[in-house]
Amino acid sequence: MINVVLLGVVYILMGMGFAFILNLLGIFNLAHGAIFVSAAYGCYLLVVKLGLPGFVAFPLTVLAAAAFGVVVERFLFRPMKADFNRTIMVCIALSTILVTTFNRFLGTRALSIPPFIPGTTGLGPYKVDTDRILAFGIGVVILVAIIVFVDHSRWGARMQAVTQNSEGAALQGIRFGQIAAIACAVGFGLAAIGGVFMGSLYNLTPFIGDITLIKVLMLVILAGLGSFNGIFYVGALLGVLYGALPAVLNGAVVDALASVLVLSLLVIRPRGFFGHE
Amino acid sequence: MSIVGALIVILALLPLGISGTYYMHVLILAFVYVVISSSWRVVSISGQFNIAIGAFMGIGAYAAAIPNVWLGWPPWVTIPLGAVAAAILGAVLAFPFARLRTIYYAMGTLFLGYVIINLITAGGKTTGMSTGLGGVEPLFSNRAHYYYLALGLMIVSMLCLYRFEFSRIGVRMKAVSQSHEVAASVGIGERRNRILAVAFGSFFAGLMGAVYCHYQGVASPSSYGLAATLWIIMYVLVGGINSYWGPTIGVGILLVIPEFFFRDLRGDLPYVTAAILLIIAFTMPEGIVGLLKLLRARVFARRRTKEEVSVDAP
DSSP states (O other): OHHHHHHHHHHHHHHHHHHHHHHHHOOOOTTHHHHHHHHHHHHHIIIIISOOOHHHHHHHHHHHHHHHHHHHIIIIIGGGTTOHHHHHHHHHHHHHHHHHHHHHHHOSSOBOOOOSSOSEEEETTEEEEHHHHHHHHHHHHHHHHHHHHHHHSHHHHHHHHHHHOHHHHHHTTOOHHHHHHHHHHHHHHHHHHHHHHHHHHSOBOTTHHHHHHHHHHHHHHHHOTTOSHHHHHHHHHHHHHHHTGGGTSOHHHHHHHHHHHHHHHHHHOTTOSSOOO | OHHHHHHHHHHHHHHHHOOSHHHHHHHHHHHHHHHHHHHHHHHHTTTOOOTTHHHHHHHHHHHHHHIIIIIOOOHHHHHHHHHHHHHHHHHHHHHHHTTOOHHHHHHHHHHHHHHHHHHHHTTGGGTTGGGOEEOOOOSOSOHHHHHHHHHHHHHHHHHHHHHHHTSHHHHHHHHHHHOHHHHHHTTOOHHHHHHHHHHHHHHHHHHHHHHHHHHHTEEOGGGGSHHHHHHHHHHHHHHOTTSTTHHHHHHIIIIIHHHHHSGGGGGGHHHHHHHHHHHHHHHOTTHHHHHHHHHHHHHHHHHHHHHHHHHHOO
16 A cells, blocks of 8 residues: 555656656656666665765755756756757757666666665554655655645746746746756756655666656656646556556556556547646 | 769678678668668658657567568568558557647657557567567578668668658648648648658658568567667757758768777767767757758858959959
């Protein structure tokens, strides 16, 4: 049960990060999966090679990813002026460099970040890893914080303005560069959180990036572009689909089922469940 | 045109002077990818950023490999079968997607490619699951024969794609891409032209996928996944998406040059290709061809001003 919920939380975190960049910068961030993997590997290195405790390594990784997001936005995304073809080239170059680096120095075998808190906790009749409960707690707190940030802060209002009409927002004195930098920092930071969760609770290989990118796309397509709230509901749905159904059905069947769902939705309602123009 | 003729002659004579099968292998690979990336560009002139071309290559490969391995059909039957299967499936699958535009189309087709590969992998013993289907019958025993086959197919395919792009149909597709509403107002149906473009592009992707699978002796799903598709698109973007010769130049820059001159780097080779991508993205928005056009325009402009000056002078 906690697996289901946790998987949902990871997908929602990733999807939010992706949606931030897509909605605000108009960039189809194909490097999102690579950022996710890099953060997991970064955290692994900090914990295993440097021996830092998880409580230090985790925020450090996330902050580093956010800072990296600002750098990438300033030096890679901004000069491209949201030209679709050029941003795709840049994203692929970025993800190639990251993935090659990790393959080269850590190999392609499966690794795992050691748990922050070992042991299990009794939860009613079930025994659950304390780590997972903690991860779930952190994930939910961060999601709530993001929602509050978007809905109730000055910067959130500016972001929404840019999403709705970027030229109008610019006329009102909102600096697009600042908004874009924040969006990238938040987007990459969220990907990093998702990556660390995935790396510590499941396996860590260079291939999880691509698989997760597909899941995130699925989520964003289903939720609809321009929608933040939709990502919650659909993320929960996908968590159930991928966390619970493989116990009953073959994994490939679940994958096919989800794929058919997404494809038919795309065809019937291209804007997604919660999308709007 | 004379440059193209000279290039074909050089490529045709190359096996006589080339040493080592590795370089020949790279060139065969390059011929295959020139056709596939050019066919992707033909799809893109109708305004469709299709991220499923690798999957259509895979359909061609499996449609050739499965009858060959399990039914013993000869390669001369299975290769055209692969091409036709890819074209038909392309048309059928393009039908629902013709409703989607711009980034929705890109995301949808990315997903479509993933689903196709998943379905192929889920095929059990027939498709060999994720390890791929081995034991596909080779066409020749001599690699040079493959070289000439790939070269010949490339020339024929490129001629077809050229005819297609600069025909009436190609012009219609460009019209649909620029404004589907205006195109519709003069009687150019959007859906029909877009489906036609996908079917036509998939035919050549399937053809080369089938040939390549007979050459390698194996059809494995990992060669047709997202990564493969994205590299095909990179060839086009590096060369220049707005030009017919863009994909060819892109394959030369991004595939042939790294494999020929930076082969010793082995695991570090992706760094070279990534560096090329970044350089192109930063300095040449229209790809290599865009840069060449710019240079030519500058040279011509300078000549013209000189002529004008000499005319004005008494």
